[in-house]
Amino acid sequence: MHQIIKQIFRTGIKTETPPQPDDALRGEAQKINAQILHHLGRALAIRHVDAGSCNGCELEIHCLNNPYYNIEGLGIHFVASPRHADMLLVTGPVSRHMETALKRTYDATPGPKLVVAIGDCGRDGGIFGESYASCGGVSKVIPVDVVVPGCPPTPVAILQGILTAVSSKTGS
Numbered sequence: 001m002h003q004i005i006k007q008i009f010r011t012g013i014k015t016e017t018p019p020q021p022d023d024a025l026r027g028e029a030q031k032i033n034a035q036i037l038h039h040l041g042r043a044l045a046i047r048h049v050d051a052g053s054c055n056g057c058e059l060e061i062h063c064l065n066n067p068y069y070n071i072e073g074l075g076i077h078f079v080a081s082p083r084h085a086d087m088l089l090v091t092g093p094v095s096r097h098m099e100t101a102l103k104r105t106y107d108a109t110p111g112p113k114l115v116v117a118i119g120d121c122g123r124d125g126g127i128f129g130e131s132y133a134s135c136g137g138v139s140k141v142i143p144v145d146v147v148v149p150g151c152p153p154t155p156v157a158i159l160q161g162i163l164t165a166v167s168s169k170t171g172s
Helices: 002-011 023-040 056-063 099-108 119-124 155-169
Strands: 044-050 076-078 087-091 114-118 146-148
Touching (some): 056 087, 056 119, 056 155, 087 099, 146 155
Parallel strands (some): 044 076, 044 087, 114 146
């Protein structure tokens, strides 16, 4: 025990200093928030649907909520009900068991609605493809506005896909 304490005192604190706030990034966040408010008139509400994924894309989506990406600060938030959503964020190949649930979720989302398919599996079924257990990509079940490729796509790519869907749907 004493040896460990001595080593701690000898070594000292070995952490990095935190980065200084970047006003350029803060300005970008304000621009994105202003664009969303311009296009929608309010914050963007997203309902995430896992249609049968391996959870790789979900991990990247969860990263969007951490302090580094902070999508809440951009005026984008996740909701629990499709009735409150403006956008569906769908991950994974659509399994046969989720086909009806995905259609019902899409129907429950008020118009005008946006659909973003995340990952290679959401695009065309990915490594799972189309089989007795999988319908394939999201577009085979519901209409898709934007596809974000990657296995899994980075949080930045997902955010770009979300913003592309918002700006393309409103025509600007």
